[in-house]
Amino acid sequence: MGAGGPFKNIPPNDSSAIRAQNCKAVDRLLYENNGLTKNEISQRLSLSMPTVAGILQEMEEDGILEYYQEKDVATGRPPLKYLLSSKTHVCVAVLIRDDYFKTLICDVHGRSLFSASFSLPYENNGEYWEEVCSLISKSMDSCELELKKSIGVNVILSCQVDPIEHLIIDRQHGEKFSYFNINQMETMLGAPVYLNNFYESAAFELGSTVAPQGNCIYLHISDVIQSVCMAGGRIFRTWENELGTLGHITLVPLGKKCRCGKFGCAQAYCSTDVFKEVFGEDIAGFLEDRSNTPQKQMFWHEYIFLLSILISNQYNIFKMPVYIGGELAKYLSGEDIELLNTMVCNATGSPYCLYLAGDSEELAIYGAIKILLHNFK
Numbered sequence: 001m002g003a004g005g006p007f008k009n010i011p012p013n014d015s016s017a018i019r020a021q022n023c024k025a026v027d028r029l030l031y032e033n034n035g036l037t038k039n040e041i042s043q044r045l046s047l048s049m050p051t052v053a054g055i056l057q058e059m060e061e062d063g064i065l066e067y068y069q070e071k072d073v074a075t076g077r078p079p080l081k082y083l084l085s086s087k088t089h090v091c092v093a094v095l096i097r098d099d100y101f102k103t104l105i106c107d108v109h110g111r112s113l114f115s116a117s118f119s120l121p122y123e124n125n126g127e128y129w130e131e132v133c134s135l136i137s138k139s140m141d142s143c144e145l146e147l148k149k150s151i152g153v154n155v156i157l158s159c160q161v162d163p164i165e166h167l168i169i170d171r172q173h174g175e176k177f178s179y180f181n182i183n184q185m186e187t188m189l190g191a192p193v194y195l196n197n198f199y200e201s202a203a204f205e206l207g208s209t210v211a212p213q214g215n216c217i218y219l220h221i222s223d224v225i226q227s228v229c230m231a232g233g234r235i236f237r238t239w240e241n242e243l244g245t246l247g248h249i250t251l252v253p254l255g256k257k258c259r260c261g262k263f264g265c266a267q268a269y270c271s272t273d274v275f276k277e278v279f280g281e282d283i284a285g286f287l288e289d290r291s292n293t294p295q296k297q298m299f300w301h302e303y304i305f306l307l308s309i310l311i312s313n314q315y316n317i318f319k320m321p322v323y324i325g326g327e328l329a330k331y332l333s334g335e336d337i338e339l340l341n342t343m344v345c346n347a348t349g350s351p352y353c354l355y356l357a358g359d360s361e362e363l364a365i366y367g368a369i370k371i372l373l374h375n376f377k
């Protein structure tokens with residue numbers, strides 16, 4: 001008895017749902033396997049050959065399928081092997097910064113197809129997001145890629161977000177992104193839009209590439225201090241709604257007043273703003289002539305010492321290697337890292353555990369692609 005049973009003229013109510021599910025199954029199977037024959041697809045998914053043939057034909061008409069003829073077959077006509085087109089399921093990452101935004105487009109295997117930085121000062125209004133969408137669309141066009149065939153667009157903001165609900169939940173900076181509207185963006189782009197946090201994306205990249213077993217702490221030190229924990233390659237949200245508050249945990253009890261109003265916050269001692277506050281220079285200017293200035297030498301030693309306490313505290317909580325990123329990472333010399341590591345090892349009794357993370361924007365944008373591919377699997 002065929003599908004539909006004795007009343008084969010009456011289609012079952014959910015036939016389109018079943019069909020959609022089968023299509024998705026074929027899609028996933030081809031995503032995971034580079035080249036399968038019709039027969040192999042049919043066997044692996046327990047679908048009939050005509051069903052598979054129908055789905056493949058539809059996918060081919062949609063332009064998301066490629067095939068090649070297998071060589072070295074002993075007898076008979078070699079069967080066709082099907083695979084997903086490299087122009088399908090591309091991932092788009094969009095990193096929003098104050099003066100520009102960056103776009104990275106990768107194929108389904110994570111290989112870069114396009115990357116660009118657009119000089120567009122951030123503005124909290126609808127026109128800004130329209131312009132971003134238009135530039136994303138143009139970038140896709142220039143690669144002859146279609147947004148509607150992509151996995152989606154991952155927007156990375158440096159404020160606290162809820163990636164499941166696609167919401168901005170930042171109490172401090174939320175207002176700054178009040179014009180960001182995920183539904184409007186999806187309408188403008190005609191593709192799914194996702195939302196993730198800058199620091200979490202950077203940590204995700206570290207966790208899925210260099211960190212052993214995907215375990216690490218990403219410590220971002222710039223004008224703000226952020227920390228993200230990766231456990232087993234997954235983002236581990238210890239503070240759930242408190243992401244970004246690491247800068248405001250007490251580092252020096254009864255210490256100097258922080259801009260948040262509390263006393264002795266890590267922010268007041270270890271952010272890169274302290275050089276401006278004390279010496280009126282950014283970190284680059286401060287470090288330039290520090291070896292000739294005893295006052296600066298002393299300040300730097302004190303800075304490194306307090307930073308080692310912050311890192312030791314992080315290590316003691318999670319017992320994972322710590323990767324330093326952000327503005328500070330650009331200026332720490334090999335000597336500074338060695339010194340910091342010695343201090344942290346002495347304070348925690350741990351083996352060598354401190355590393356430089358590399359460029360945080362690069363990490364975050366590649367992490368954004370990895371998150372899309374990870375969720376798609």
Ligand SMILES: [Zn+2]
Binds near residue numbers: 248258262265267268
């Ligand atoms: Zn504070």
